[in-house]
Amino acid sequence: MTHFAALVISAVLFKLLGGQLFTPLSVVVAGAIFFLRYGVESRLRQALDVFLMQFGALIYVLANQEPSYYEHLALIFCLLPVAQRWRDMARVALGEGTVLLVFAYIVWSLAWSANNDMTLAGIYMSALCMVFLLAYVLTFNADLQHIFRNVLQLVAAIMVGSVVVGALGYGTTGQTFTGVTLHRNQFGFLLGLLILLGLFRRRERFRWLQAFGIAAGAAFLIYIDSKSSIIAITLTSVLWFVVKARRWRVYAVLVALAMAAFVVSLPSPKWDNFALRMGRDPTFTSRTEIWADSVKLLAEQPYTGFGYNAVWSAFENRLSQYRDAPGPKYGHAHNAWIEWGLQLGIGGFVTYLLFLGVLLARAIRHARQPGGFAVGAQAACLLIYVQIYDLANVSTIPITRFGFFIMAAASLCLWLASARGREAIAPPASVAAPGETAWRMGTAGRFAAVALLSVAAFLGVATLAVWEDGRRFAAVSEPYPPAADAMAASSYLEVEKFQWKSADKLHEYARAHREALLEKMKRSTAP
Numbered sequence: 001m002t003h004f005a006a007l008v009i010s011a012v013l014f015k016l017l018g019g020q021l022f023t024p025l026s027v028v029v030a031g032a033i034f035f036l037r038y039g040v041e042s043r044l045r046q047a048l049d050v051f052l053m054q055f056g057a058l059i060y061v062l063a064n065q066e067p068s069y070y071e072h073l074a075l076i077f078c079l080l081p082v083a084q085r086w087r088d089m090a091r092v093a094l095g096e097g098t099v100l101l102v103f104a105y106i107v108w109s110l111a112w113s114a115n116n117d118m119t120l121a122g123i124y125m126s127a128l129c130m131v132f133l134l135a136y137v138l139t140f141n142a143d144l145q146h147i148f149r150n151v152l153q154l155v156a157a158i159m160v161g162s163v164v165v166g167a168l169g170y171g172t173t174g175q176t177f178t179g180v181t182l183h184r185n186q187f188g189f190l191l192g193l194l195i196l197l198g199l200f201r202r203r204e205r206f207r208w209l210q211a212f213g214i215a216a217g218a219a220f221l222i223y224i225d226s227k228s229s230i231i232a233i234t235l236t237s238v239l240w241f242v243v244k245a246r247r248w249r250v251y252a253v254l255v256a257l258a259m260a261a262f263v264v265s266l267p268s269p270k271w272d273n274f275a276l277r278m279g280r281d282p283t284f285t286s287r288t289e290i291w292a293d294s295v296k297l298l299a300e301q302p303y304t305g306f307g308y309n310a311v312w313s314a315f316e317n318r319l320s321q322y323r324d325a326p327g328p329k330y331g332h333a334h335n336a337w338i339e340w341g342l343q344l345g346i347g348g349f350v351t352y353l354l355f356l357g358v359l360l361a362r363a364i365r366h367a368r369q370p371g372g373f374a375v376g377a378q379a380a381c382l383l384i385y386v387q388i389y390d391l392a393n394v395s396t397i398p399i400t401r402f403g404f405f406i407m408a409a410a411s412l413c414l415w416l417a418s419a420r421g422r423e424a425i426a427p428p429a430s431v432a433a434p435g436e437t438a439w440r441m442g443t444a445g446r447f448a449a450v451a452l453l454s455v456a457a458f459l460g461v462a463t464l465a466v467w468e469d470g471r472r473f474a475a476v477s478e479p480y481p482p483a484a485d486a487m488a489a490s491s492y493l494e495v496e497k498f499q500w501k502s503a504d505k506l507h508e509y510a511r512a513h514r515e516a517l518l519e520k521m522k523r524s525t526a527p
Contacts (some may be wrong), residue, residue, distance in 0.1 A: 003051050004157055005060055011161030014062050015170055015180040023071050026059055030077035037081065052078045056132055057154055059400045061190065061275050062181065072125050072400065075132045082135040089134040096415045098355045099408050102399065105131050106308045109344055113307025120477045122309025122398055137409055142416035144375050147409055148197050151441070155194040156213060159220065159357040177224050185393050188226025191217045192233035196385055199240055200378050234386035236381050237263045242375050287334045287392055294333040294342060304345035309398055311342045336390035339397050352396075359383055359407060372417075379410040443461070
Protein backbone atom coordinates (compact mmCIF):
# COMPACT_ATOMS: atom_id res chain seq x y z
CA MET A 1 0.00 0.00 0.00
CA THR A 2 2.90 2.33 0.74
CA HIS A 3 4.37 1.67 -2.71
CA PHE A 4 1.02 2.42 -4.35
CA ALA A 5 0.63 5.72 -2.47
CA ALA A 6 4.16 6.76 -3.41
CA LEU A 7 3.46 5.98 -7.07
CA VAL A 8 0.26 8.04 -6.98
CA ILE A 9 2.13 11.00 -5.48
CA SER A 10 4.86 10.67 -8.12
CA ALA A 11 2.30 10.61 -10.93
CA VAL A 12 0.57 13.72 -9.54
CA LEU A 13 3.89 15.57 -9.24
CA PHE A 14 4.72 14.65 -12.84
CA LYS A 15 1.60 16.49 -13.98
CA LEU A 16 1.78 19.45 -11.58
CA LEU A 17 5.49 20.17 -12.00
CA GLY A 18 5.87 19.30 -15.68
CA GLY A 19 8.80 17.47 -17.24
CA GLN A 20 11.27 20.32 -16.77
CA LEU A 21 10.95 20.22 -12.97
CA PHE A 22 9.91 16.60 -12.45
CA THR A 23 12.95 15.26 -14.33
CA PRO A 24 15.63 16.57 -11.92
CA LEU A 25 13.33 15.77 -8.98
CA SER A 26 12.98 12.15 -10.13
CA VAL A 27 16.77 11.83 -10.44
CA VAL A 28 17.23 13.21 -6.92
CA VAL A 29 14.54 10.91 -5.48
CA ALA A 30 15.91 7.80 -7.22
CA GLY A 31 19.45 8.68 -6.14
CA ALA A 32 18.39 9.29 -2.53
CA ILE A 33 16.55 5.95 -2.38
CA PHE A 34 19.53 4.17 -3.89
CA PHE A 35 21.96 5.52 -1.27
CA LEU A 36 19.40 5.02 1.51
CA ARG A 37 19.52 1.27 0.78
CA TYR A 38 22.94 1.00 2.39
CA GLY A 39 21.73 2.21 5.78
CA VAL A 40 18.75 -0.12 6.30
CA GLU A 41 18.28 -3.79 7.05
CA SER A 42 18.14 -6.36 4.25
CA ARG A 43 14.35 -6.78 4.26
CA LEU A 44 13.75 -3.06 3.86
CA ARG A 45 16.53 -2.91 1.27
CA GLN A 46 14.66 -5.46 -0.84
CA ALA A 47 11.48 -3.40 -0.55
CA LEU A 48 13.39 -0.30 -1.70
CA ASP A 49 14.82 -2.22 -4.66
CA VAL A 50 11.31 -3.23 -5.72
CA PHE A 51 10.09 0.34 -5.39
CA LEU A 52 13.00 1.62 -7.49
CA MET A 53 11.97 -0.77 -10.25
CA GLN A 54 8.36 0.38 -10.02
CA PHE A 55 9.40 4.03 -9.92
CA GLY A 56 11.51 3.51 -13.03
CA ALA A 57 8.60 1.80 -14.78
CA LEU A 58 6.37 4.75 -13.87
CA ILE A 59 8.87 7.13 -15.49
CA TYR A 60 8.92 4.80 -18.50
CA VAL A 61 5.12 4.98 -18.75
CA LEU A 62 4.71 8.73 -18.33
CA ALA A 63 7.68 9.95 -20.39
CA ASN A 64 6.96 7.90 -23.51
CA GLN A 65 4.49 10.07 -25.42
CA GLU A 66 7.19 11.86 -27.44
CA PRO A 67 10.89 11.13 -27.95
CA SER A 68 12.59 11.95 -24.66
CA TYR A 69 16.18 12.87 -23.91
CA TYR A 70 16.17 13.69 -20.21
CA GLU A 71 13.12 12.14 -18.55
CA HIS A 72 14.62 8.62 -18.42
CA LEU A 73 17.84 9.63 -16.63
CA ALA A 74 16.43 8.50 -13.28
CA LEU A 75 16.51 4.95 -14.65
CA ILE A 76 20.26 4.95 -14.05
CA PHE A 77 19.75 4.92 -10.28
CA CYS A 78 16.89 2.45 -10.65
CA LEU A 79 19.28 0.09 -12.45
CA LEU A 80 22.20 0.26 -10.02
CA PRO A 81 20.79 -2.24 -7.46
CA VAL A 82 20.64 -4.85 -10.24
CA ALA A 83 24.05 -3.98 -11.71
CA GLN A 84 25.63 -7.07 -10.12
CA ARG A 85 23.49 -9.20 -12.45
CA TRP A 86 24.89 -7.66 -15.63
CA ARG A 87 26.19 -11.06 -16.78
CA ASP A 88 22.71 -12.55 -16.44
CA MET A 89 21.26 -9.64 -18.38
CA ALA A 90 23.84 -10.11 -21.14
CA ARG A 91 23.13 -13.85 -21.35
CA VAL A 92 19.39 -13.23 -21.52
CA ALA A 93 19.77 -10.58 -24.21
CA LEU A 94 22.00 -12.82 -26.33
CA GLY A 95 19.99 -15.96 -25.79
CA GLU A 96 16.52 -14.47 -26.33
CA GLY A 97 17.74 -12.71 -29.46
CA THR A 98 14.75 -10.76 -30.76
CA VAL A 99 14.94 -7.73 -28.44
CA LEU A 100 18.67 -7.44 -29.07
CA LEU A 101 18.07 -7.79 -32.81
CA VAL A 102 15.65 -4.85 -32.79
CA PHE A 103 18.13 -2.74 -30.84
CA ALA A 104 21.03 -3.78 -33.12
CA TYR A 105 19.08 -2.70 -36.17
CA ILE A 106 18.35 0.63 -34.51
CA VAL A 107 22.07 1.14 -33.87
CA TRP A 108 22.86 0.16 -37.46
CA SER A 109 20.53 2.89 -38.73
CA LEU A 110 23.17 5.40 -37.71
CA ALA A 111 24.98 4.43 -40.92
CA TRP A 112 22.35 6.15 -43.07
CA SER A 113 20.53 8.42 -40.62
CA ALA A 114 19.40 11.75 -42.00
CA ASN A 115 20.15 13.35 -38.62
CA ASN A 116 22.97 11.68 -36.70
CA ASP A 117 22.49 13.77 -33.55
CA MET A 118 18.84 12.77 -33.20
CA THR A 119 19.63 9.12 -33.91
CA LEU A 120 22.48 9.06 -31.38
CA ALA A 121 20.20 10.57 -28.73
CA GLY A 122 17.54 7.99 -29.53
CA ILE A 123 20.07 5.14 -29.39
CA TYR A 124 21.37 6.30 -26.01
CA MET A 125 17.91 6.47 -24.45
CA SER A 126 16.86 3.20 -26.09
CA ALA A 127 19.94 1.43 -24.69
CA LEU A 128 19.12 2.73 -21.22
CA CYS A 129 15.52 1.56 -21.56
CA MET A 130 16.54 -1.87 -22.88
CA VAL A 131 18.89 -2.48 -19.96
CA PHE A 132 16.12 -1.39 -17.58
CA LEU A 133 13.76 -3.82 -19.30
CA LEU A 134 16.18 -6.72 -18.74
CA ALA A 135 16.74 -5.68 -15.12
CA TYR A 136 12.99 -5.37 -14.52
CA VAL A 137 12.32 -8.88 -15.82
CA LEU A 138 15.14 -10.46 -13.80
CA THR A 139 14.22 -8.56 -10.63
CA PHE A 140 10.83 -10.27 -10.62
CA ASN A 141 12.28 -13.65 -11.63
CA ALA A 142 10.73 -13.55 -15.11
CA ASP A 143 7.31 -14.26 -13.58
CA LEU A 144 4.92 -12.83 -16.17
CA GLN A 145 1.96 -12.96 -13.79
CA HIS A 146 3.96 -10.98 -11.22
CA ILE A 147 4.99 -8.43 -13.84
CA PHE A 148 1.38 -8.07 -14.98
CA ARG A 149 0.38 -7.38 -11.36
CA ASN A 150 3.09 -4.74 -11.11
CA VAL A 151 1.96 -3.05 -14.33
CA LEU A 152 -1.63 -3.19 -13.10
CA GLN A 153 -0.51 -1.40 -9.94
CA LEU A 154 1.22 1.24 -12.08
CA VAL A 155 -1.75 1.99 -14.30
CA ALA A 156 -4.08 1.97 -11.29
CA ALA A 157 -1.83 4.56 -9.62
CA ILE A 158 -1.96 6.64 -12.81
CA MET A 159 -5.76 6.47 -12.84
CA VAL A 160 -6.02 7.49 -9.17
CA GLY A 161 -3.48 10.26 -9.76
CA SER A 162 -5.57 11.44 -12.69
CA VAL A 163 -8.58 11.74 -10.40
CA VAL A 164 -6.49 13.85 -8.00
CA VAL A 165 -5.17 16.24 -10.65
CA GLY A 166 -8.65 16.45 -12.17
CA ALA A 167 -10.04 17.51 -8.80
CA LEU A 168 -7.27 20.12 -8.56
CA GLY A 169 -8.17 21.46 -12.01
CA TYR A 170 -4.95 20.35 -13.78
CA GLY A 171 -6.15 17.22 -15.57
CA THR A 172 -7.07 18.85 -18.87
CA THR A 173 -4.81 19.40 -21.87
CA GLY A 174 -6.47 21.68 -24.38
CA GLN A 175 -10.13 20.67 -24.34
CA THR A 176 -9.65 17.00 -23.44
CA PHE A 177 -9.06 15.25 -20.13
CA THR A 178 -5.66 13.58 -20.11
CA GLY A 179 -5.15 12.97 -16.39
CA VAL A 180 -1.50 12.84 -15.41
CA THR A 181 -0.42 11.92 -18.96
CA LEU A 182 0.41 14.21 -21.86
CA HIS A 183 -2.23 13.11 -24.36
CA ARG A 184 -5.72 11.63 -24.39
CA ASN A 185 -4.71 8.60 -26.45
CA GLN A 186 -1.78 7.87 -24.15
CA PHE A 187 -4.19 7.92 -21.20
CA GLY A 188 -6.64 5.77 -23.15
CA PHE A 189 -3.96 3.20 -23.95
CA LEU A 190 -3.11 2.86 -20.25
CA LEU A 191 -6.78 2.61 -19.28
CA GLY A 192 -7.28 -0.15 -21.84
CA LEU A 193 -4.24 -1.91 -20.42
CA LEU A 194 -5.74 -1.60 -16.93
CA ILE A 195 -8.98 -3.20 -18.13
CA LEU A 196 -7.15 -6.03 -19.90
CA LEU A 197 -4.88 -6.83 -16.94
CA GLY A 198 -7.91 -6.65 -14.63
CA LEU A 199 -9.65 -9.25 -16.79
CA PHE A 200 -6.57 -11.47 -16.51
CA ARG A 201 -6.89 -11.38 -12.70
CA ARG A 202 -10.66 -11.44 -12.30
CA ARG A 203 -10.66 -14.91 -10.69
CA GLU A 204 -7.90 -14.20 -8.19
CA ARG A 205 -8.21 -12.77 -4.69
CA PHE A 206 -10.05 -9.46 -4.15
CA ARG A 207 -12.35 -9.99 -7.13
CA TRP A 208 -14.43 -6.99 -6.13
CA LEU A 209 -11.35 -4.76 -6.38
CA GLN A 210 -10.59 -6.03 -9.89
CA ALA A 211 -14.23 -5.50 -10.92
CA PHE A 212 -14.17 -1.96 -9.52
CA GLY A 213 -10.93 -1.18 -11.38
CA ILE A 214 -12.32 -2.52 -14.67
CA ALA A 215 -15.53 -0.51 -14.27
CA ALA A 216 -13.62 2.68 -13.35
CA GLY A 217 -11.23 2.24 -16.27
CA ALA A 218 -14.11 1.71 -18.68
CA ALA A 219 -15.93 4.79 -17.36
CA PHE A 220 -12.81 6.94 -17.78
CA LEU A 221 -12.24 5.53 -21.26
CA ILE A 222 -15.75 6.44 -22.35
CA TYR A 223 -15.40 9.87 -20.75
CA ILE A 224 -12.17 10.81 -22.57
CA ASP A 225 -13.58 9.28 -25.80
CA SER A 226 -10.35 7.71 -27.07
CA LYS A 227 -11.86 5.73 -29.95
CA SER A 228 -8.71 3.79 -30.83
CA SER A 229 -8.34 2.57 -27.24
CA ILE A 230 -12.05 1.73 -26.99
CA ILE A 231 -11.97 -0.33 -30.19
CA ALA A 232 -8.71 -2.06 -29.20
CA ILE A 233 -9.84 -3.08 -25.70
CA THR A 234 -13.32 -4.09 -26.87
CA LEU A 235 -12.00 -6.47 -29.52
CA THR A 236 -9.29 -7.82 -27.22
CA SER A 237 -11.75 -8.39 -24.35
CA VAL A 238 -14.06 -10.31 -26.66
CA LEU A 239 -11.08 -12.39 -27.80
CA TRP A 240 -10.09 -13.09 -24.17
CA PHE A 241 -13.57 -14.30 -23.25
CA VAL A 242 -13.65 -16.51 -26.36
CA VAL A 243 -10.32 -18.24 -25.66
CA LYS A 244 -11.27 -18.75 -21.99
CA ALA A 245 -14.68 -20.24 -22.80
CA ARG A 246 -15.10 -24.01 -22.77
CA ARG A 247 -16.86 -24.02 -26.13
CA TRP A 248 -14.50 -21.46 -27.60
CA ARG A 249 -14.92 -22.71 -31.17
CA VAL A 250 -18.65 -21.99 -31.09
CA TYR A 251 -18.11 -18.51 -29.67
CA ALA A 252 -15.33 -17.82 -32.18
CA VAL A 253 -17.66 -18.65 -35.06
CA LEU A 254 -20.38 -16.42 -33.59
CA VAL A 255 -17.97 -13.51 -33.20
CA ALA A 256 -16.71 -13.96 -36.77
CA LEU A 257 -20.28 -14.01 -38.09
CA ALA A 258 -21.14 -10.88 -36.09
CA MET A 259 -18.14 -9.01 -37.48
CA ALA A 260 -18.93 -10.12 -41.02
CA ALA A 261 -22.55 -9.00 -40.60
CA PHE A 262 -21.37 -5.63 -39.30
CA VAL A 263 -19.10 -5.09 -42.30
CA VAL A 264 -21.75 -6.18 -44.79
CA SER A 265 -24.37 -3.93 -43.18
CA LEU A 266 -22.22 -0.85 -43.71
CA PRO A 267 -23.31 1.12 -46.75
CA SER A 268 -20.66 2.11 -49.26
CA PRO A 269 -18.14 3.55 -48.95
CA LYS A 270 -17.44 1.13 -46.09
CA TRP A 271 -14.53 3.05 -44.57
CA ASP A 272 -16.38 6.36 -44.34
CA ASN A 273 -19.49 4.84 -42.81
CA PHE A 274 -17.44 2.85 -40.31
CA ALA A 275 -15.82 6.09 -39.17
CA LEU A 276 -19.22 7.74 -38.86
CA ARG A 277 -20.55 4.88 -36.76
CA MET A 278 -17.54 5.24 -34.48
CA GLY A 279 -18.33 8.93 -34.04
CA ARG A 280 -15.43 10.14 -36.18
CA ASP A 281 -15.13 11.95 -39.46
CA PRO A 282 -14.16 9.80 -42.47
CA THR A 283 -10.54 10.95 -42.23
CA PHE A 284 -10.27 9.72 -38.61
CA THR A 285 -9.15 13.18 -37.44
CA SER A 286 -6.95 13.71 -40.55
CA ARG A 287 -5.27 10.33 -40.08
CA THR A 288 -6.04 9.15 -43.62
CA GLU A 289 -4.29 12.22 -45.04
CA ILE A 290 -1.36 11.69 -42.70
CA TRP A 291 -1.07 8.04 -43.75
CA ALA A 292 -1.19 8.96 -47.44
CA ASP A 293 1.54 11.59 -47.08
CA SER A 294 3.62 9.26 -44.88
CA VAL A 295 3.49 6.52 -47.51
CA LYS A 296 4.64 9.06 -50.14
CA LEU A 297 7.50 10.06 -47.88
CA LEU A 298 8.38 6.39 -47.27
CA ALA A 299 8.54 5.80 -51.03
CA GLU A 300 11.53 8.18 -51.19
CA GLN A 301 13.72 5.88 -49.06
CA PRO A 302 11.89 2.57 -48.72
CA TYR A 303 14.85 0.30 -47.96
CA THR A 304 16.09 1.77 -44.71
CA GLY A 305 13.95 4.80 -43.98
CA PHE A 306 15.39 8.06 -42.71
CA GLY A 307 17.07 6.69 -39.59
CA TYR A 308 15.93 5.95 -36.07
CA ASN A 309 14.37 8.97 -34.37
CA ALA A 310 15.46 11.17 -37.28
CA VAL A 311 12.67 11.16 -39.82
CA TRP A 312 10.74 14.19 -38.59
CA SER A 313 13.82 16.34 -38.10
CA ALA A 314 15.68 15.20 -41.21
CA PHE A 315 14.72 17.30 -44.23
CA GLU A 316 12.48 20.22 -43.39
CA ASN A 317 12.00 21.13 -47.05
CA ARG A 318 11.19 17.56 -47.92
CA LEU A 319 8.57 17.35 -45.20
CA SER A 320 7.01 20.67 -46.15
CA GLN A 321 5.92 19.42 -49.56
CA TYR A 322 3.27 17.22 -47.95
CA ARG A 323 0.31 19.13 -46.58
CA ASP A 324 -0.63 16.63 -43.85
CA ALA A 325 2.71 14.91 -43.34
CA PRO A 326 3.29 14.02 -39.69
CA GLY A 327 5.94 15.95 -37.92
CA PRO A 328 5.98 18.71 -35.30
CA LYS A 329 2.20 19.07 -35.29
CA TYR A 330 1.52 15.35 -34.90
CA GLY A 331 4.83 13.86 -33.78
CA HIS A 332 4.39 10.54 -35.59
CA ALA A 333 2.57 8.82 -38.44
CA HIS A 334 -0.38 7.70 -36.24
CA ASN A 335 0.32 4.13 -37.35
CA ALA A 336 3.11 2.10 -35.81
CA TRP A 337 3.68 -0.02 -38.91
CA ILE A 338 4.16 3.04 -41.12
CA GLU A 339 6.33 4.60 -38.41
CA TRP A 340 8.65 1.59 -38.30
CA GLY A 341 8.99 1.82 -42.07
CA LEU A 342 9.67 5.56 -42.04
CA GLN A 343 12.33 5.31 -39.37
CA LEU A 344 13.98 2.00 -40.32
CA GLY A 345 12.64 1.10 -43.77
CA ILE A 346 11.71 -2.36 -45.00
CA GLY A 347 14.49 -3.96 -42.96
CA GLY A 348 13.24 -2.43 -39.72
CA PHE A 349 9.67 -3.36 -40.62
CA VAL A 350 10.71 -7.00 -41.13
CA THR A 351 12.73 -6.97 -37.91
CA TYR A 352 9.72 -5.74 -35.95
CA LEU A 353 7.52 -8.33 -37.65
CA LEU A 354 10.01 -11.02 -36.63
CA PHE A 355 9.88 -9.79 -33.02
CA LEU A 356 6.07 -10.00 -33.02
CA GLY A 357 6.06 -13.41 -34.72
CA VAL A 358 8.45 -14.90 -32.19
CA LEU A 359 6.40 -13.48 -29.30
CA LEU A 360 3.19 -14.97 -30.72
CA ALA A 361 4.88 -18.34 -31.34
CA ARG A 362 6.18 -18.42 -27.78
CA ALA A 363 2.75 -17.56 -26.41
CA ILE A 364 1.09 -20.36 -28.40
CA ARG A 365 3.80 -22.86 -27.42
CA HIS A 366 3.46 -21.90 -23.75
CA ALA A 367 -0.34 -22.15 -23.91
CA ARG A 368 -0.05 -25.76 -25.14
CA GLN A 369 2.04 -26.80 -22.15
CA PRO A 370 0.34 -28.28 -19.05
CA GLY A 371 -0.75 -25.45 -16.77
CA GLY A 372 0.53 -22.77 -19.12
CA PHE A 373 -2.60 -21.95 -21.07
CA ALA A 374 -3.54 -18.84 -19.08
CA VAL A 375 -0.12 -17.19 -19.34
CA GLY A 376 0.24 -17.97 -23.04
CA ALA A 377 -3.25 -16.68 -23.83
CA GLN A 378 -2.60 -13.50 -21.84
CA ALA A 379 0.61 -12.78 -23.76
CA ALA A 380 -1.18 -13.34 -27.08
CA CYS A 381 -4.07 -11.05 -26.09
CA LEU A 382 -1.63 -8.38 -24.95
CA LEU A 383 0.11 -8.48 -28.33
CA ILE A 384 -3.21 -8.19 -30.16
CA TYR A 385 -4.34 -5.27 -27.98
CA VAL A 386 -1.16 -3.30 -28.70
CA GLN A 387 -1.33 -4.00 -32.43
CA ILE A 388 -4.98 -2.95 -32.77
CA TYR A 389 -4.25 0.26 -30.88
CA ASP A 390 -1.18 0.87 -33.06
CA LEU A 391 -3.26 0.86 -36.25
CA ALA A 392 -4.18 4.48 -35.52
CA ASN A 393 -1.49 5.45 -32.96
CA VAL A 394 2.08 4.63 -31.98
CA SER A 395 3.06 2.87 -28.75
CA THR A 396 6.08 0.82 -29.85
CA ILE A 397 8.54 3.13 -31.64
CA PRO A 398 10.80 4.55 -30.43
CA ILE A 399 11.31 1.62 -28.06
CA THR A 400 11.23 4.03 -25.15
CA ARG A 401 7.43 3.79 -25.48
CA PHE A 402 5.57 1.55 -23.07
CA GLY A 403 3.86 -0.63 -25.68
CA PHE A 404 7.22 -2.08 -26.70
CA PHE A 405 8.27 -2.45 -23.06
CA ILE A 406 5.29 -4.59 -22.05
CA MET A 407 5.50 -6.81 -25.14
CA ALA A 408 9.26 -7.28 -24.80
CA ALA A 409 8.83 -8.14 -21.12
CA ALA A 410 6.27 -10.80 -22.07
CA SER A 411 8.59 -12.23 -24.73
CA LEU A 412 11.53 -12.39 -22.32
CA CYS A 413 9.43 -14.05 -19.60
CA LEU A 414 8.09 -16.70 -21.98
CA TRP A 415 11.58 -17.45 -23.23
CA LEU A 416 13.03 -17.65 -19.70
CA ALA A 417 10.21 -20.01 -18.74
CA SER A 418 11.56 -22.51 -21.27
CA ALA A 419 14.40 -24.89 -20.49
CA ARG A 420 16.85 -22.97 -22.68
CA GLY A 421 15.95 -19.75 -20.92
CA ARG A 422 16.58 -21.21 -17.48
CA GLU A 423 19.92 -22.57 -18.60
CA ALA A 424 20.94 -19.14 -19.92
CA ILE A 425 21.11 -17.60 -16.45
CA ALA A 426 22.09 -20.73 -14.52
CA PRO A 427 25.65 -20.73 -13.13
CA PRO A 428 28.06 -23.06 -14.95
CA ALA A 429 28.15 -26.55 -13.40
CA SER A 430 31.86 -27.06 -13.97
CA VAL A 431 34.87 -25.60 -15.70
CA ALA A 432 35.03 -26.48 -19.36
CA ALA A 433 37.57 -29.11 -20.32
CA PRO A 434 40.50 -28.15 -22.58
CA GLY A 435 39.36 -27.80 -26.14
CA GLU A 436 35.73 -27.10 -25.13
CA THR A 437 34.10 -23.71 -25.15
CA ALA A 438 33.00 -22.39 -21.79
CA TRP A 439 29.75 -21.14 -23.23
CA ARG A 440 27.86 -22.80 -26.06
CA MET A 441 25.48 -20.88 -28.19
CA GLY A 442 21.95 -22.30 -28.07
CA THR A 443 19.43 -22.48 -30.87
CA ALA A 444 18.15 -18.99 -30.18
CA GLY A 445 21.70 -17.61 -30.18
CA ARG A 446 22.52 -19.24 -33.53
CA PHE A 447 19.27 -17.95 -34.92
CA ALA A 448 20.10 -14.41 -33.74
CA ALA A 449 23.58 -14.64 -35.28
CA VAL A 450 22.21 -15.77 -38.64
CA ALA A 451 19.57 -13.05 -38.52
CA LEU A 452 22.19 -10.39 -37.77
CA LEU A 453 24.35 -11.58 -40.66
CA SER A 454 21.33 -11.47 -42.98
CA VAL A 455 20.50 -7.96 -41.81
CA ALA A 456 24.13 -6.90 -42.36
CA ALA A 457 24.08 -8.25 -45.91
CA PHE A 458 20.81 -6.47 -46.62
CA LEU A 459 22.09 -3.19 -45.21
CA GLY A 460 25.28 -3.41 -47.19
CA VAL A 461 23.23 -3.11 -50.37
CA ALA A 462 20.51 -0.81 -49.06
CA THR A 463 22.92 1.71 -47.55
CA LEU A 464 24.54 2.27 -50.94
CA ALA A 465 21.14 3.18 -52.34
CA VAL A 466 20.47 5.55 -49.47
CA TRP A 467 23.84 7.25 -49.81
CA GLU A 468 23.26 7.69 -53.52
CA ASP A 469 19.85 9.21 -52.80
CA GLY A 470 21.45 11.50 -50.23
CA ARG A 471 24.04 12.73 -52.72
CA ARG A 472 21.33 13.51 -55.26
CA PHE A 473 19.36 15.40 -52.63
CA ALA A 474 22.41 17.36 -51.43
CA ALA A 475 23.27 18.32 -55.00
CA VAL A 476 20.07 20.34 -55.27
CA SER A 477 20.21 23.63 -53.38
CA GLU A 478 16.44 23.91 -52.85
CA PRO A 479 14.69 20.75 -54.08
CA TYR A 480 11.33 21.95 -52.83
CA PRO A 481 9.99 25.45 -52.20
CA PRO A 482 10.27 26.20 -48.48
CA ALA A 483 7.08 26.39 -46.48
CA ALA A 484 7.60 28.83 -43.65
CA ASP A 485 4.90 27.49 -41.35
CA ALA A 486 6.03 23.88 -41.68
CA MET A 487 9.69 24.78 -41.25
CA ALA A 488 9.04 26.98 -38.25
CA ALA A 489 6.93 24.27 -36.69
CA SER A 490 9.57 21.63 -37.34
CA SER A 491 12.02 23.64 -35.28
CA TYR A 492 10.09 22.40 -32.26
CA LEU A 493 11.93 19.13 -32.76
CA GLU A 494 15.31 20.79 -32.22
CA VAL A 495 15.35 19.64 -28.64
CA GLU A 496 18.69 21.10 -27.70
CA LYS A 497 17.35 24.61 -28.41
CA PHE A 498 14.35 24.54 -26.11
CA GLN A 499 14.84 21.87 -23.45
CA TRP A 500 14.63 23.39 -19.98
CA LYS A 501 13.17 26.63 -21.36
CA SER A 502 9.71 28.02 -20.75
CA ALA A 503 6.85 27.74 -23.20
CA ASP A 504 7.01 31.49 -23.88
CA LYS A 505 10.66 31.25 -24.90
CA LEU A 506 9.85 28.31 -27.14
CA HIS A 507 7.07 30.20 -28.91
CA GLU A 508 9.31 33.26 -29.25
CA TYR A 509 12.00 31.12 -30.85
CA ALA A 510 9.51 29.61 -33.31
CA ARG A 511 8.11 33.07 -34.19
CA ALA A 512 11.58 34.51 -34.84
CA HIS A 513 12.52 31.47 -36.91
CA ARG A 514 9.37 31.83 -39.00
CA GLU A 515 9.99 35.51 -39.63
CA ALA A 516 13.55 34.78 -40.75
CA LEU A 517 12.28 32.18 -43.18
CA LEU A 518 9.67 34.55 -44.60
CA GLU A 519 12.36 37.16 -45.14
CA LYS A 520 14.50 34.57 -46.89
CA MET A 521 11.58 33.65 -49.15
CA LYS A 522 11.02 37.31 -50.06
CA ARG A 523 14.65 37.74 -51.00
CA SER A 524 14.63 34.56 -53.10
CA THR A 525 11.59 35.71 -55.08
CA ALA A 526 12.74 39.31 -55.51
CA PRO A 527 13.91 40.25 -59.06
